Amino acid sequence: MSLSNPAATAPYATRAEASRGRLYPEPDSATRTAFQRDRDRIIHSVAFRRLKYKTQVFVYHEGDNYRTRLSHSLEVAQIARSISRVLGLDEDLAETLALAHDLGHTPFGHAGETALDTCMEGYGGFDHNAQTLRIVTKLEHRYPEFDGLNLCWETLEGLVKHNGPLLTPNRTMADLPRALAEYADTQDLELATYAGPEAQVAALSDDIAYDNHDIDDGLRAGLFTIYDLMALPHVGDIFRAVIEKYPGLETNRVIHESVRRLIGSMIGDVITETKARIAAAKPQSAADVRALGRPLVSFSCEMNENNATLKEFLFTRMYRHYRVNRSMSKAKRIVSDLFGLFHTEPDLLPPEWQQGCDGVEGMKTARRVCDYIAGMTDKFAIEEHKRLFDLDDPRA
Structure with missing residues (x-):
């Protein structure tokens, strides 16, 4: 018998x-x-553990107090x-999507993604959302009867569509990242509609989290x-x-209290605006939410x-700060070097990653190399680069 979540009280919640x-039927x-089970599979996955050493903005060795992909996801x-609880949605599904949304990120954050996408030009490109789908449907090898994690349709849909429809009048299947287009032949995730409400909550929660922790990290980094x-x-x-309420308060407490209030105000704004939209649209099911067209x-x-x-400020003052630029320049070179070497010499890959390659500079080899590099942590990518490019490093 399939269990339900008693906290999901709204008629438009995903059930x-x-x-x-x-995709592969399993006993309940x-x-x-079903969504609690998906959450647990995400938490126990290899890809989730690796988020601990993947860059948010600062590479892992720059300090222990800065966010990583793991702390960000949490x-x-x-x-x-918090938002789902107030809106009567399924908290477990929202949490699952939040925990899984960054699984496909490369080492070194967006710098690594940019470098890998450039390397994959002519081979289908690289997109971290598409890579997340690839991880949970193919690359995790844990179960004897299927590849991937065999997650529910609603979880997969939310992972690929949390930022909105993927197919629009101006965007066809041919324009999608290859991993998404290929999976569409296996399972219809209704790519032309919005995702369910829990996925929409997870997307805005991502915005709230990274805007505010980037303020926090940027201030602490000077x-x-x-x-x-x-x-x-x-x-x-x-x-x-x-500052006016607490004159003379030490700086770190000012930062924490301000960021705490900012997060609360953004959450409150989402709840107020969403309740107004719910009152106007009167959705009676998650399907109604998908069909709204907005x-x-x-x-x-x-x-x-x-x-x-705020994003414009952070882009200029933080993401393009010369200290961050220097770190990200190194990161791009590491990713590009590793891809170029493995693509031209696939026999340098670990044996399990050589399986599925189609020779030097082949299409399948490029995707295998891409998957291998995308799964690396910052720490492992740096060490792998040293092993392969530092002639004085005795490690093979």
């Missing part, structure tokens, strides 16, 4: 007991809903559960100051209010404008 099921769990999951933030709408108001879960227009200004 675990009504899941469209798994006696103790967990923060996204906490926010997603890339900008509190007073640089004062000119920003909303952000500046909150920092100013904390997001049900959203920031207000004012908060969207505030967030756009």
Whole structure:
């Protein structure tokens, strides 16, 4: 008998007991809903463990206090559960999507992704969302009867569509990353519609988490100051209010209190705006949410404008700071060097990764090399590069 989540009280929530099921049928769990089971499979996966040593903004060796992909994913999951609880959605599905959304990221964050996409030009390119799907449907090798994690349809749909429809009047299947287009022949994830409400919550929770922890990490790294933030709408108001209420408060407490308030205000904005949209649209099922033709879960227009200004500030002052640029330049070279070497000499790959290759510079070899590099942690990529390119390194 399929279990349900009693916390999912809204009529438009995704129902675990009504899941469209798994590609490979399995008996129901006696103790967990379908989405709880998916969450547990994500947590126990190899790809999830590797997030501990994958860059968010700062490479792992730059300090222990900065976020990694793992800590980021945990923060996204906490926010997603909080929002879902208030809206009467399935918290377990929202948490699952939050925990899994970055599984496909390369080492060194977006710099690694850019480098790998360039390397894969002519071989189908690289996209971290498509790689997440590839990991959970193919690359995780844990179960005797199938590759991947055999997740529910609703989880897979949310992973690929959490940012919106993939097929539009201006975007066809031929325009999609190869991994997504290939999987569409296996299972229809309805790529032309919006995802269910829990996936929409997870997407905005991602925005809330990384905007705020990038403020936190950027301040602690000295890339900008509190007073640089004062000119920003909303952000500046909150920092100013904390400083005025607690004069003389030590800087780290000012930062924490301000970021805490920022997260709370963004969560409150999402809840207020989404409730207004729910009242207007009156969806009676998750299918109704998918068919709306626009997001049900959203920031207000004012908060969207505030967030756009914040993102522009962070892009200029943090993501393009010369210290970050230097680190990311090294990262791109490491990824490019590794790809070029393995693609021209696939016999240097570990034996299990040589399987499926089609020779020097072949199409299948390129994808195998891409999968191998994308799965690396920052730490492993740096060490692998030393082993292969440092002539004084005795390790093979």
